[in-house]
Amino acid sequence: MTHRIPLGWTMNGVACGIRGASGEPGRRDVAIWYSDRPAVAAGVFTQNLVFAAPVALCRERLPHGHNTNLRAVVACSGNANACTGDRGYADAVEMTHLVEKGLGLNTGSTLVASTGVIGRFLPMDQVRQGIGEACATLGHTPVSLDNASHAIMTTDTRPKVSSRTVSLSSGETVTLLGMAKGAAMISPDMATMLGFLFTDAPLDSTQAHQILLISSKRTFNCLSIDGHTSTNDTVLLLANGAARPNINLEGSELEDFAKAVHEVSAELAGMIASDAEGATKLVFVEVEGARTEADARKIAKAIADSPLVKTAIYGADPNWGRIVSAAGYAGVPFDASKLSLWMDGLPLYLEGAPAPFDATAMSAHMRHQKTLVFRLALAEGTHGCRLATCDLTPEYVRLNSDYTT
């Protein structure tokens, strides 16, 4: 699929050797995205109390979650630069300074993200060389979306890119380009993992922040691979207005653009769930009839994070009691005698009693589908939530039992 690149944006990814330590010497591990003019930026970050140095630095550069006059984003993979104390923070600052120096930008105009192993210092000699090389290429090589989207991958098996073009009523078009990495250590209650959204739309930074908050809440934050909230989760939206300088989006134009942000975010979140470490199935947990959206989300997350639910799905086992019982310990009060559950529209449990079904046929259905939808209905209210998750497989265990050693 070909993606349009928003006006004024360029990007590249290079291999500097961070991954060399993990036996992948030639793999790209540093990405830079650069705007030829100032952009507004907004960010949402992990809610983990133990957060990485790049997250700390981005928060400073986006007071209240947004700012103006940003010019670039730099990211590295293979090392999270988390739990690295003062030295890690200084390394994150240096990464941005290297970009600013290399591209002739003002100090403080670059954002930074990292992903990979926690608790190791960045190999700064390699990082310096990599950032230098990437900056040098940005001016005179074609935009390399492919290199940039590969350079942020860790155990992802494929890059994750999504884009939309929005036609404005004025006749102009604006372009939105998003990319993300996922794979594991992924759970909502935050702005999940690394996600980067770039656009040439004209926005003020408050608008950008609002749009990002709303879309992340129902996309990246409605996603759980393994219930483990990362130290590094970062989603950024940068808008440089190159498509229509000087006149910001408003009214229905702004709504259309917000819809595109939601769609791109949802698409990236779905790609992350279906490319989760070891996963064989993409699973949606829909909860309806809750008192609040937060209640629905708590229940959906208890179901999505239960290893018993996840392994049953892997085994194509219609063991619905695990789903119903996970709802019961989510910490949300409800009338258990009113609970009902469907899988792909087929009833499994109706108002507190088992619905008879053909277990063999149901298991065959589960085995053949790549995507399954479980819908749990409560009788408490009118709010709901749809959460993306995956199964738990021996391959997940294999990948994660041998990560740093």
Next chain:
Amino acid sequence: MTHRIPLGWTMNGVACGIRGASGEPGRRDVAIWYSDRPAVAAGVFTQNLVFAAPVALCRERLPHGHNTNLRAVVACSGNANACTGDRGYADAVEMTHLVEKGLGLNTGSTLVASTGVIGRFLPMDQVRQGIGEACATLGHTPVSLDNASHAIMTTDTRPKVSSRTVSLSSGETVTLLGMAKGAAMISPDMATMLGFLFTDAPLDSTQAHQILLISSKRTFNCLSIDGHTSTNDTVLLLANGAARPNINLEGSELEDFAKAVHEVSAELAGMIASDAEGATKLVFVEVEGARTEADARKIAKAIADSPLVKTAIYGADPNWGRIVSAAGYAGVPFDASKLSLWMDGLPLYLEGAPAPFDATAMSAHMRHQKTLVFRLALAEGTHGCRLATCDLTPEYVRLNSDYTT
């Protein structure tokens, strides 16, 4: 190991065919414990909103958690009798009536527990026959602790039994005998799994309840295999006073007895963690320096339930960043720059910065030890908690991906 049987108690386990459906025709699946005189009883049960019929019935027979004049407990394995609606409740009542009829007891003097697959109706023809057979043997066969402790097993690989004898200052001795089953769908915030404690100590029912509440909180409730709170968790303590009729324990005698209950409960909880489905290692997560015990427990549980932490332990990978980051999303505020972590006394992370260590030696240590202790220190207060858990292995996934089908 030989266990003393408390005076006045007898027990047996038989195979009635509940397990036949799961391809284990000869396996024992019904257990009965019987006191030759009235006993006081106390119980703690799952906090899951979706709770099984036997839990509902036990709660009725132990108003405020305890009661007098109980005579027997019946348990079956292979079927949880959970999510079975009114019919499941009637089946649980019938199980107790069958015991009361078979042993000539008053109606309402029997407690009941079940464990196994959720959402299936009990095969009552087999259950009737099994209870009949067990009742018939209780009068004239020797006590069979072995049969009873096997009959409550599901995926447990071995029975779990613990006992203590307490010498009273009066010169008499009282005996406490406990047994439990575990394996999976095990997480604290409740009275975990099935645990049965029988004694000939003279207690009033309020004392029995208090002792059980306190000991369960720090033993069965400080245990997590997979973070999934069951629908059927039940721990019962029954005391018939046969060792010294008429004079209840008090003062230091009561304290000594409470200590024995704690020790037996802790021993059974440890057995459950080390015999968890697929587990290769018993792991203790100790959290200290928390503001409250509840805070410490929340953090320990976030660590114990993280699949990333559990798989790293399985792989003997000293990937301590996963432990520290799990603490960060537990929902407990703390100063992350003051965090420290040790494994078996060896420092991994000290006051927010990595402690240098030899990863190869550390990994070799992890591979050789059957038990590992992770100690996380906060600087918020003086409270702590010690939680038992295990690793996450391909075998857990295999066992749980093919359970009902």
